[in-house]
Amino acid sequence: MAFLEIDGLKKRFGNVEILKGIDVELEKGGFLVLVGPSGCGKSTLLNTIAGLEQITEGEIRVDGRAINDLHPSKRDIAMVFQSYALYPNMTVAGNISFGMEMRGVPADERQKAIDKVAKVLQIGHLLNRKPSQLSGGQRQRVAMGRALVRDPKLFLFDEPLSNLDAKLRVDMRIEIKRLHATTGTTIVYVTHDQIEAMTLATKIAVMRDGEVQQFGTPAEIYNNPTNLFVADFMGSPAMNLIPATIATKGNALSVVLQREAREPITLPMANAPAGLSAFQGKPIIFGVRPEALTDPEGAERNASNIATADLHIEVVEPAGSDTFAVTNLGGKPVVARLRADANIQPGTSTPLAFNLTKAVFFDPATEHRIR
């Protein structure tokens, strides 16, 4: 039995269904990230777990106990908000201990708990300040302290890093990951940033329009997307999704990619998924991540199925750690990820290697994965 179980959760506002039957579960000590574009219902889902919004149908259980009809304060949860939601009229210590005060914890116990949390988060010197006198990162720490001090069964984070600048965001991300590793708490985390999702999660639920598109480990989501949306949403730069057709050469299937002003590329598929044979002569979407399309020297040596083709490079983007080359296949720009020192010039033709073991295929009509 999982620690957090969400069964058939539905949420309606009038006739509008915001959440259309969510089924998710998380083991104790797990880190679940809800990720998706804005308006996908991820924050609503988090609010229903917190009890800040009522659910229409379904059940939410924590540690085997149904909590969906309990008041937020009775659910044994703590929440970190996007704006941190620190009470501006109280000091940092007051903010951290407000919940305990409301539950009638004696003053000396509160002081002990404050000191303990302040030590963990290194905010001891800030305890007597007001939130307005803190920097963004310090506010973030205090907000986490307020959650930590409750020692709850479940932590909820609502886009906690989106108000920080880029550098601080990376620091705090590591901090949260360390916190999770050292305290072993169970966390549900909402973000629209797929890098945060990949780096933090033990489980990811990719959401769109009130539905979970795919639920799995970060590696599953990244390498085995179940549909076009997940493939497109996760990963930066995004996966190349190229319109293609399937041709047969003897017994083997091959993928045909159109090029501008040149004959099409034909990539022989040695280990094509079984479902692909049904698409002979039909259009499909061929998905390949930028790192699986690279210079032949940089291609993975142990990959079993590599095909090389000459491609016309339109744009070169040196990004420091890598160099990205943009070409055009099937009428769409396609990004290849090369070594930083790759010798490549825009406007020339260069041989690039497709790592076809990592390639995925989608049915353009249903947007589902062809397996």
Added chain:
Amino acid sequence: MSAVATPSRPAASQNASSGMSTKTLNRIVIYGLLALFAVFYLMPLFVMLVTSFKTMDEIQNGNMLALPRAPTFDPWLKAWGETCVGLTCAGIKGYFWNSIKMVVPAVLISTMLGALNGYVLTKWRFRGSTLVFGLMLFACFIPFQSVLLPMATILGSLGRFGVTLQNTVGTSFGLGNPTVNLVFVHVVYGIGFTTLFFRNYYEAFPNELIKAAQVDGASFFQIFRRIMLPNSLPIFVVTVIYQFTNIWNDFLFASAYAGTGDSMPMTVALNNVVNTSTGVVEYNVNMAAAMIAALPTLIVYVVAGRYFVRGLMAGAVKG
């Protein structure tokens, strides 16, 4: 090179000086007009003030605008403790306290109710909350005169209920008392405005703070008292100033529901001082009485005025 540059120099300086003089002229016109209007606006206050420190002789024989030749505090003392209001001649001090007794509870109650309404209307939205707010706003548009008679009927009923209570329970709980009546009227009439002020202020108040407090286990009133109220100082001051000024200065309700007897408020008493038709009209005493009547609102503005401006601006810029 220099030959070209030389003739251009006087032209440039001429331009600069003419530009300077237009600028100065503009300043003179602007400040002149401002001063003129300020003088125009302050003239009545000035006349009141100087007259209140003059003797009757000086008023009758001298210039209205002249400063008092021998300033005397007697008119103020007389207005406070001796002048006749109607038939009783014990000064206006009793009526001053009447007004205080009316204005303090009326302001506090209406402000607290407005804050509570604003809190509910923004943070605990219910079906039809916008409609309720719209109806409450309507209270701001109702002319005072139109509620005089219905209110009189209601106060009459409350008074009779008070008498019944007095006979059965032994206390009327203040029902039927003119001061209590006025507090009631001003609270009812003020709720529309105070609700409007607080609703608009709380509209910009972050909802996440309420959610955080809910997760922390705070109840409806705990959130109000611990989170909302401590963060409402600017709008609190605005509402208090607005209500205090309106209620203190009100004459219509005061004269309609407490127009006679010992419990009449300051404004009605002042009217009666001026209307008392025995002997000569003591302008200096009248002016002093009027100054005393105006003093509390002046003090409130001076003490809390900077919050007034800040409160009106609150929410305009994200702080």
